[in-house]
Amino acid sequence: MIFTGTLPAFWRSDVPAKASQPTLTFAKRVAYQRVIEEVYWGHRIWPKERPDPKPSLDTVMPQAQLEKKVADYLRKSHVLEDYWQQPLTAEQLQAEMDRMAKHTRQPEVLHELFDAMGSDPFVIAECLVRPVLAERLFRSAMAPQYASQAVGQPINFAKANRARFRGYTLPAIAASSKEGSTCNDAWGGITTSNAPTGRYAHTTVWTGSEMIVWGGFNGQMTFFNTGAAVK
Structure with missing residues (x-):
């Protein structure tokens, strides 16, 4: 027996396709690293006594160096997780992002960084916050005599590419980190x-x-x- 026409509702699949979540490959991380370095380089003052004009970022930081920076923070993240069982959690990354926004001494630069990354909290957490937090925790967890051995470990690129959105929230950037602070920079x-x-x-x-x-x-x-x- 052959049926024609519209299928009955109980035979149809009305379940929507699962929405894909953003991921970050190594290549994407390198691209965002370049965006970050462009902002920093734009704010770097070129000495007046230098007769030559300020060079482009590509001149002072080639692609290989950008890749090395990304590989470095990914490797340290993996060492913390695999050797010290201290993976960087979404809560830690969110807390560090909040701290940056609240206590930055250069809010205008942080605004530029956020804008350059599309004000995407996932990208900011993974490409701006993770390098800072991984470096800090790595230094506090690893004794100097073991650190050089750890950074020589190979990167698990499959794991790095699995970084997924975890519901980060973009914090508001404070006007000045010195407001309401008792610190006098002394x-x-x-x-x-x-x-x-x-x-x-x-x-x-x-x-x-x-x-x-x-x-x-x-x-x-x-x-x-x-x-x-x-x-």
Whole structure:
């Protein structure tokens, strides 16, 4: 028996196709890295005593160097995840993006960076925030004698290409990081008397009046259960 005409509703599939989410390949990351460097280079002052004109970005930063920068932060991200079981989470990236927007000392530059990346919070989180956060956490987690070995590890490009949108929110950029701040950009020395032993991967907390340092290890697998409070 052959039926013609419109299929009954219970025979039709009304389920919409799953919307594809944006992903970032290595090539796309390199392209965005160039966009970021263009903004930074545009704000770099060329010395007046130089008789030659300011060169283009391509002259001072070739494609190979852009690729090296991207490979570096991806490699450090993977080392944190695979060797230290400290993957960069969406919550961490969002928090760092919020911190940048709230405390930047150059809001006009950050506005340009956001605009250059289409004000896309996913792209900003992955291409502007991830490099900064990966570098900071990598340095705090890795002892110097192991860091050079870790950065020599190969990159898992398949994993890098799987970065997907995770519901990031674009934060508002503060007019000035100095508004409402008690910081006067002045540095002062502190006493080293009773200072804690030098360490890595420790926990640091600022209470508003003092800094508390606790735990960590000395880079030779000796872990500390000590710390100190510094005012």
